[in-house]
Amino acid sequence: MSAVQSYEVSVQFSDGDIAVFPVTSNETILEGALKADVPILNQCQSGSCGSCVAVLEDGEATPLATQAGCLLDSELAEGRRLLCSARAFSDCSFQVDYTTSAGAATPAAANVFIDEIAWLSSDVVRLGVELAEGDWADFSPGQYMRINIPNTEIYRSYSMSSSPEQLPKLEFLVRVIPGGLFSEFLSTKARVDDILKLEGPYGSFFWRENFRRSKHLLIAGGTGLAPLLSILDQIRAAPGKKPDITLSFGCASDKTFFGADILDLRKAWMPTLETRLTVDDAGESWSGLIGNPLQAISTDDIESDAVAYVCGPPGLVNSSKKVLSDFGMSESRIFAERFLPE
Numbered sequence: 168m169s170a171v172q173s174y175e176v177s178v179q180f181s182d183g184d185i186a187v188f189p190v191t192s193n194e195t196i197l198e199g200a201l202k203a204d205v206p207i208l209n210q211c212q213s214g215s216c217g218s219c220v221a222v223l224e225d226g227e228a229t230p231l232a233t234q235a236g237c238l239l240d241s242e243l244a245e246g247r248r249l250l251c252s253a254r255a256f257s258d259c260s261f262q263v264d265y266t267t268s269a270g271a272a273t274p275a276a277a278n279v280f281i282d283e284i285a286w287l288s289s290d291v292v293r294l295g296v297e298l299a300e301g302d303w304a305d306f307s308p309g310q311y312m313r314i315n316i317p318n319t320e321i322y323r324s325y326s327m328s329s330s331p332e333q334l335p336k337l338e339f340l341v342r343v344i345p346g347g348l349f350s351e352f353l354s355t356k357a358r359v360d361d362i363l364k365l366e367g368p369y370g371s372f373f374w375r376e377n378f379r380r381s382k383h384l385l386i387a388g389g390t391g392l393a394p395l396l397s398i399l400d401q402i403r404a405a406p407g408k409k410p411d412i413t414l415s416f417g418c419a420s421d422k423t424f425f426g427a428d429i430l431d432l433r434k435a436w437m438p439t440l441e442t443r444l445t446v447d448d449a450g451e452s453w454s455g456l457i458g459n460p461l462q463a464i465s466t467d468d469i470e471s472d473a474v475a476y477v478c479g480p481p482g483l484v485n486s487s488k489k490v491l492s493d494f495g496m497s498e499s500r501i502f503a504e505r506f507l508p509e
């Protein structure tokens with residue numbers, strides 16, 4: 168059996184702060200960071216949520232063979248690592264694209280009352296809740312909460328579609344999947360005034376205020392629209408001139424399409440917002456675009472300072488990241504969240 172080695176790992180945050188901590192060869196880099204109180208965003212600790220992603224700048228850090236992780240081979244080749252699923256094999260340095268204070272925001276548990284269960288289409292529900300008195304749950308627009316399925320120990324992740332300005336109310340957009348545990352609870356058992364337990368906030372997918380003046384490119388598939396609505400509402404609430412925003416949003420078919428009224432309202436509020444609506448499968452009455460939301464984006468939409476936020480099914484997110492970098496966007500300006508099953 169080989170002896171346990173100790174290495175020095177450094178993580179640079181986007182505000183320039185650098186944390187240095189020891190990691191042994193028999194623990195993950197995240198375990199070493201958390202022992203040393205280094206504020207690395209994380210949630211699942213099993214390689215599936217993507218929150219703990221960092222870019223390896225120097226040294227050797229290898230993904231655990233036992234955890235596939237949610238990164239693509241191309242992302243691994245670019246140096247991206249999930250710190251919960253990687254071990255150091257030398258001294259290493261990493262960069263993360265959030266500040267120390269964002270990393271230090273501690274998730275908390277809260278009780279909420281359901282105040283709305285509204286079907287927006289045949290398979291999308293808007294779940295509106297209000298925090299119970301005395302409970303609080305702050306978050307950055309784009310982040311998600313874990314919602315408990317009552318009378319079980321099971322949680323599912325859902326991104327807020329509301330913005331922090333709307334607290335103590337929170338809203339979520341949930342795609343109801345036949346046979347899914349939370350989906351079945353929401354569509355058959357949940358009632359207005361029921362109490363739900365939440366934990367959060369989680370996730371490194373959130374609006375970066377330092378890019379607030381840049382052209383924003385938002386790409387969403389299905390309920391991946393939720394965190395982008397939260398980001399849009401935060402941009403609207405922020406002081407100063409609004410950036411140009413192109414939102415390309417698509418659903419599988421015109422029969423399951425939802426949210427046109429929600430987006431029309433945002434356009435009325437924010438003249439700098441342009442929307443492109445797409446469906447893969449369209450009937451005769453569909454007046455939008457046909458295809459997926461990525462196909463509605465071209466190089467003409469990319470300005471040199473553009474920043475992109477992409478959310479939805481893993482296939483859409485993976486191809487968007489590839490196409491946007493092929494269009495010349497820097498990886499460091501493409502923020503993405505994949506709605507992976509747990």
Ligand SMILES: Cc1cc2nc3c(=O)[nH]c(=O)nc-3n(C[C@H](O)[C@H](O)[C@H](O)COP(=O)(O)OP(=O)(O)OC[C@H]3O[C@@H](n4cnc5c(N)ncnc54)[C@H](O)[C@@H]3O)c2cc1C
Nearest residue numbers: 323324325326340341342347348349350390393506507508
């Ligand atoms: C960070 C994060 C944020 C998320 N935010 C949202 C959100 O805002 N809105 C939202 O609707 N979902 C979101 N999801 C997905 C959500 O957490 C659940 O996975 C999803 O709602 C299914 O839960 P369920 O309990 O109903 O189904 P489960 O009991 O988990 O699954 C039932 C079956 O459906 C399959 N399945 C599960 N999820 C999907 C899927 N997305 N597409 C296709 N098949 C699936 C499973 O593999 C399984 O076979 C998010 C996921 C992550 C990781």
Ligand code: FES
Nearest residue numbers: 210211212217251
């Ligand atoms: S905490 Fe590492 S992927 Fe979830």
